[in-house]
Amino acid sequence: MKLNEGFVIIDFGSQFTQLICRRLRELGYFAEVLPYTVTLEKIKKHQPKGIILSGGPYSVFESDAPQFDILELEKQAPLLGICYGMQLIAHKKGGVVEKSLVKEYGHTTISWSSETQIFKGLPLNQEVWMSHGDIVKSVPSGFKITAVTHNQLPAAMESDRIWATQFHPEVSHTQNGDHIFKRFAELCQAKPNWSANTVGEGLIQDIKDLVKQGDVLCALSGGVDSSVTAMLLTRALGAERVHCVFVNNGLLRKNEYENVLKMYHEIGLHVIGVDATSLFLEQLKSVVDPEQKRKIIGRLFIEVFEDQLTHLPQVTWLAQGTLYPDVVESVKPFGGPTQTIKSHHNVGGLPQNMKLKIIEPLRWLFKDEVRRLGLYLGLPKPMIERHPFPGPGLAIRIIGEVSAESLEIVQKADQIFIDMLKEHDLYHKIWQAFCVLLPVQTVGVQGDGRTYEQVLALRAVTSRDGMTADWYDFEPAFLKKLSNQITNQVSGINRVVYDITSKPPGTIEWE
Numbered sequence: 001m002k003l004n005e006g007f008v009i010i011d012f013g014s015q016f017t018q019l020i021c022r023r024l025r026e027l028g029y030f031a032e033v034l035p036y037t038v039t040l041e042k043i044k045k046h047q048p049k050g051i052i053l054s055g056g057p058y059s060v061f062e063s064d065a066p067q068f069d070i071l072e073l074e075k076q077a078p079l080l081g082i083c084y085g086m087q088l089i090a091h092k093k094g095g096v097v098e099k100s101l102v103k104e105y106g107h108t109t110i111s112w113s114s115e116t117q118i119f120k121g122l123p124l125n126q127e128v129w130m131s132h133g134d135i136v137k138s139v140p141s142g143f144k145i146t147a148v149t150h151n152q153l154p155a156a157m158e159s160d161r162i163w164a165t166q167f168h169p170e171v172s173h174t175q176n177g178d179h180i181f182k183r184f185a186e187l188c189q190a191k192p193n194w195s196a197n198t199v200g201e202g203l204i205q206d207i208k209d210l211v212k213q214g215d216v217l218c219a220l221s222g223g224v225d226s227s228v229t230a231m232l233l234t235r236a237l238g239a240e241r242v243h244c245v246f247v248n249n250g251l252l253r254k255n256e257y258e259n260v261l262k263m264y265h266e267i268g269l270h271v272i273g274v275d276a277t278s279l280f281l282e283q284l285k286s287v288v289d290p291e292q293k294r295k296i297i298g299r300l301f302i303e304v305f306e307d308q309l310t311h312l313p314q315v316t317w318l319a320q321g322t323l324y325p326d327v328v329e330s331v332k333p334f335g336g337p338t339q340t341i342k343s344h345h346n347v348g349g350l351p352q353n354m355k356l357k358i359i360e361p362l363r364w365l366f367k368d369e370v371r372r373l374g375l376y377l378g379l380p381k382p383m384i385e386r387h388p389f390p391g392p393g394l395a396i397r398i399i400g401e402v403s404a405e406s407l408e409i410v411q412k413a414d415q416i417f418i419d420m421l422k423e424h425d426l427y428h429k430i431w432q433a434f435c436v437l438l439p440v441q442t443v444g445v446q447g448d449g450r451t452y453e454q455v456l457a458l459r460a461v462t463s464r465d466g467m468t469a470d471w472y473d474f475e476p477a478f479l480k481k482l483s484n485q486i487t488n489q490v491s492g493i494n495r496v497v498y499d500i501t502s503k504p505p506g507t508i509e510w511e
């Protein structure tokens with residue numbers, strides 16, 4: 001795929017760098033993130049139409065602050081500096097950056113002057129989002145301040161081919177942030193070249209060029225990423241060369257194995273269904289530790305795929321549904337270690353010792369781009385819009401031991417919950433909704449008799465990307481009806497509770 005003539009984003013460690021990339025792509029321009037340690041040679045190879053310098057947690061005047069040769073960089077293409085990016089440009093070109101007496105965090109109002117190029121077409125006062133403690137005290141020669149905050153601090157500066165904002169146009173709280181990227185792209189004379197159509201056809205051609213010989217093994221999970229991967233490969237190489245494996249681990253939702261398998265056949269994939277329910281349930285017996293559950297399930301998936309491979313000697317490639325955020329080489333501010341909260345299970349993450357060559361057709365894409373590509377390739381809408389479902393499936397929604405009985409309880413309750421969300425037109429308003437079976441029994445009364453049965457927790461959250469989440473504020477009448485249906489229809493449950501924990505401090509799934 002032709003990936004040059006787009007935008008290069010140089011990452012200085014901002015938590016929003018990927019958002020800059022998404023904004024440009026949403027506007028139809030190819031954009032790519034590179035760490036500030038990248039060489040100028042590498043940037044030149046990309047033939048960028050424009051270069052964006054991200055924000056970052058450092059202060060440009062500190063001795064260990066990330067640097068870049070701005071004088072060389074500006075010869076390559078027009079620049080847009082954001083926050084730290086603006087400060088770095090000012091610092092390197094002879095301006096003065098210093099600690100500000102007034103810090104500006106969060107919402108700020110700015111006003112700009114009518115002579116600016118980048119804000120052209122917008123009202124003079126705007127609400128923007130800021131997060132900085134340093135300011136450009138004086139601009140380099142050839143620059144002018146084009147916007148100030150209500151504190152009269154500089155909010156933007158520009159010269160002929162360089163624009164810079166102290167605020168973050170990539171953050172959704174900034175009004176008309178997109179307009180700034182759009183104007184920058186116009187000023188760079190970039191042409192939109194990024195759409196589901198061009199991306200899809202480009203990726204199909206790439207697969208054809210790469211996989212000249214040998215067949216491909218593609219693990220399917222029922223989710224969007226693996227389905228789109230399989231569709232792309234099948235379009236490129238034909239169904240007979242793409243062997244898709246869909247495993248029933250017994251931990252799927254009610255009737256999901258049958259339904260998803262049928263859908264895969266309908267869209268023309270060559271799928272091998274493997275029912276390994278008894279193997280998984282056998283190995284999960286008396287396991288209660290969540291990390292152990294995840295590890296056992298991961299290992300068994302691999303065993304099943306290895307077993308399939310022995311029947312497919314013509315397979316020399318392994319497809320993985322890796323996405324852009326997993327491969328982008330991002331800057332970890334201050335080299336800080338990040339803690340493992342949960343080990344991640346990914347059916348695509350098969351071991352290297354299988355001696356297969358790896359193909360990752362989605363490695364350039366963000367999740368929302370994968371969804372759009374899926375629609376373009378003809379995947380059914382309900383599959384594209386499905387809530388995320390964890391690799392270890394219902395095993396991590398049963399706290400404590402997983403058994404055939406507990407699975408049946410969760411499957412029944414889950415179906416009632418999801419059906420009711422769809423009936424009330426709430427499914428699409430929610431990022432993820434599910435039931436959790438607790439290993440706790442409480443006393444109840446049903447039909448005048450004493451019961452002593454399990455508690456079921458309901459969880460429904462809204463989120464943009466799964467990184468943070470809020471619990472969904474249902475109408476009491478909805479919860480009342482739902483609780484009633486579950487206790488009436490699912491034997492083994494006599495009490496229903498609703499989880500009102502956001503992320504953080506809770507995670508979305510319970511285990």
Ligand code: GLN
Pocket residue numbers: 014054055056057058059082083084085131132133134135
């Ligand atoms: N660390 C710099 C400041 O505080 C830049 C911050 C940023 O890029 N968000 O001003």
